[in-house]
Amino acid sequence: MELRETKIKAPSKISKYVNIIISIAIYMALSISLKDVAEDRILIILGREISLQTFRGVITQLQMLISVYLVLTENKPGYIVSVILNIYNTIMAILFMNNIKSPTALPGVISYVGVLSIITLIIFYKEKMTDYITEIVNQKKTLEESEIKLHRMAFYDLLTDLPNKELFINRLEQNIYLAKRNGSLIGVMFIDLDSFKSVNDTLGHSAGDTVLKTVAKRLENCLRKGDTVSRLSGDEFLVQISNIEKIEDMQKVSTKIMDIFKKPFHVQNIEFVITASSGVAVYPVDGEEPETLIKNADIAMYSVKGKGKNQCVYCSTKIKNDVVKKLKMKNHLYRALDNHELFIRYQPQVKADTKEIIGFEALLRWNNSEYGIVSPNVFIPLAETTGMIIPIGLWVFKTVCEQCREIFQKDYRISINLSLEQLKDENFIKNISKILEDTNAIASNIQIEITENIAFNEEPYVLQRITELKNLGITIAIDDFGTGYSSFSRLKTFPIDLIKIDMEFIQGLSQNTHKEKEIVKSMIRLAKNLGIDVLAEGVETEEQYAFLRDEMCDEIQGFYFYKPMILEDIKSILYNQTN
Ligand code: C2E
Numbered sequence: 001m002e003l004r005e006t007k008i009k010a011p012s013k014i015s016k017y018v019n020i021i022i023s024i025a026i027y028m029a030l031s032i033s034l035k036d037v038a039e040d041r042i043l044i045i046l047g048r049e050i051s052l053q054t055f056r057g058v059i060t061q062l063q064m065l066i067s068v069y070l071v072l073t074e075n076k077p078g079y080i081v082s083v084i085l086n087i088y089n090t091i092m093a094i095l096f097m098n099n100i101k102s103p104t105a106l107p108g109v110i111s112y113v114g115v116l117s118i119i120t121l122i123i124f125y126k127e128k129m130t131d132y133i134t135e136i137v138n139q140k141k142t143l144e145e146s147e148i149k150l151h152r153m154a155f156y157d158l159l160t161d162l163p164n165k166e167l168f169i170n171r172l173e174q175n176i177y178l179a180k181r182n183g184s185l186i187g188v189m190f191i192d193l194d195s196f197k198s199v200n201d202t203l204g205h206s207a208g209d210t211v212l213k214t215v216a217k218r219l220e221n222c223l224r225k226g227d228t229v230s231r232l233s234g235d236e237f238l239v240q241i242s243n244i245e246k247i248e249d250m251q252k253v254s255t256k257i258m259d260i261f262k263k264p265f266h267v268q269n270i271e272f273v274i275t276a277s278s279g280v281a282v283y284p285v286d287g288e289e290p291e292t293l294i295k296n297a298d299i300a301m302y303s304v305k306g307k308g309k310n311q312c313v314y315c316s317t318k319i320k321n322d323v324v325k326k327l328k329m330k331n332h333l334y335r336a337l338d339n340h341e342l343f344i345r346y347q348p349q350v351k352a353d354t355k356e357i358i359g360f361e362a363l364l365r366w367n368n369s370e371y372g373i374v375s376p377n378v379f380i381p382l383a384e385t386t387g388m389i390i391p392i393g394l395w396v397f398k399t400v401c402e403q404c405r406e407i408f409q410k411d412y413r414i415s416i417n418l419s420l421e422q423l424k425d426e427n428f429i430k431n432i433s434k435i436l437e438d439t440n441a442i443a444s445n446i447q448i449e450i451t452e453n454i455a456f457n458e459e460p461y462v463l464q465r466i467t468e469l470k471n472l473g474i475t476i477a478i479d480d481f482g483t484g485y486s487s488f489s490r491l492k493t494f495p496i497d498l499i500k501i502d503m504e505f506i507q508g509l510s511q512n513t514h515k516e517k518e519i520v521k522s523m524i525r526l527a528k529n530l531g532i533d534v535l536a537e538g539v540e541t542e543e544q545y546a547f548l549r550d551e552m553c554d555e556i557q558g559f560y561f562y563k564p565m566i567l568e569d570i571k572s573i574l575y576n577q578t579n
């Protein structure tokens with residue numbers, strides 16, 4: 001089909017004013033018809049005798065009609081023309097009266113002046129009406145605009161312009177309805193960016209926003225028209241892929257989606273890579289309702305976070321069961337304190353050169369009737385997510401202070417592990433001071449262990465609480481050193497007394513590779529240069545110990561010397577050491 005451009009001609013000036021021109025012509029013709037007519041003439045019109053007075057009246061009425069017509073149809077130009085014509089006629093009528101020295105034309109003059117006021121009134125009200133109409137039209141426009149805005153706010157994410165959760169669920173409901181009829185599958189993918197917080201923290205929030213917008217664009221571009229991508233909140237995205245026949249097709253799409261993170265991001269002239277963890281739930285296997293599908297995709301995504309991130313995992317029975325198990329365990333943990341199921345083991349730490357015990361690390365244990373002895377690696381994260389870590393952490397601190405009264409007297413150091421959640425607690429320092437006071441513990445013999453990630457956390461409360469702990473006399477150790485995120489400037493300014501090299505590096509020493517040894521050596525050198533003591537964790541062999549001792553590592557902790565033990569065993573070891 002050929003499309004031709006058609007031009008609509010603008011009306012020419014003459015045709016535009018044709019009404020006015022015709023009206024002027026009629027108006028003038030009517031005026032001329034009266035010109036020089038003797039005062040006492042009787043006119044014969046259509047075979048009837050009509051007096052000049054009557055004829056003049058009829059003409060004036062017709063001219064009035066033309067004036068009103070012009071104002072109504074031609075607005076301003078019509079008004080100007082009528083005013084000129086009526087003034088002209090008024091003057092002519094006055095001159096006529098003057099000529100014939102008779103007031104016969106006086107009603108005509110009054111009529112013309114009357115017409116002038118009527119048309120002035122008409123134009124005035126017409127303009128007012130136009131103003132009102134423009135105002136109404138404008139108000140309607142703003143109303144429509146705000147309606148569109150409200151709709152966007154209700155159903156779209158303002159930052160990325162993607163549909164929000166509400167609209168996502170709406171569309172998912174419709175797709176489920178269709179899938180029920182044609183037996184197809186729907187995939188719901190939950191995507192969470194890995195360590196997005198560090199982008200915000202290091203490059204600023206506007207850089208973070210740029211990354212989110214770029215992710216949104218890339219996701220949109222790799223999907224088909226009927227699929228929806230939505231931003232849930234922060235760095236979480238949801239994707240629904242409908243009309244899928246086999247699970248293999250779904251896997252191809254999810255791989256394509258994960259591939260968008262392989263391309264680097266560019267912000268503020270910096271190039272960097274951001275990975276993502278994602279989970280997929282498939283309709284109808286993993287749920288038949290939008291909320292269930294989203295929840296199961298979230299669970300699958302969460303399982304990726306625990307497995308090193310940067311992967312896509314499909315929801316499975318095992319994943320779902322694990323969640324149920326965790327939930328059950330959480331319920332047990334809530335009662336652990338009241339049921340006296342928690343206890344502490346102490347692992348000695350020795351001086352590298354003399355092998356003499358100088359301190360202990362307090363390590364928490366949970367003995368539950370159903371699960372047996374549970375590793376802190378399992379239950380501490382649960383306690384952290386439920387807030388249970390606050391009372392549990394205080395219990396640890398208090399129990400250590402009570403149990404170690406004798407040990408403190410002999411000037412041994414006791415280390416206690418601390419979670420970030422505990423530092424967030426506003427009452428933390430107040431509670432710790434009270435325990436120290438109540439138990440008469442010697443603060444300078446207590447050491448707090450925090451991981452690198454806590455120490456280098458930029459939140460102001462972290463440094464504040466740590467400084468307050470130091471002011472109480474407590475010393476600070478950086479735990480699991482080398483595994484987290486650290487900066488040299490922070491190392492210099494943060495009040496650190498001991499660096500604990502993570503076990504991972506010590507076990508690496510046994511592989512006898514040059515690289516592992518160099519890493520440990522440089523960690524020891526770094527600590528020495530900063531004037532901080534250094535301890536090696538997880539020392540299990542003579543060979544590891546010998547290497548560390550030769551490299552001037554100050555302290556050793558590990559199964560090679562001692563395993564974590566109950567207090568009674570510690571006491572007898574100390575008794576033997578002093579005797
Ligand atoms: P962590 O602070 O790094 O504690 C050292 C862990 O290494 C302990 O595990 C200890 O038993 C183990 N270990 C010590 N020497 C060796 C060795 O030579 N070889 C091997 N393979 N392992 C060794 P544990 O007791 O299971 O504690 C695990 C983690 O749980 C701790 O890691 C710590 O992060 C956390 N944790 C323990 N107690 C507490 C506590 O009271 N509060 C908090 N917030 N966390 C705690």
Ligand code: CA
Pocket residue numbers: 361417449479
């Ligand atoms: Ca520790």
Ligand code: CA
Pocket residue numbers: 479480500502503537
């Ligand atoms: Ca450690």
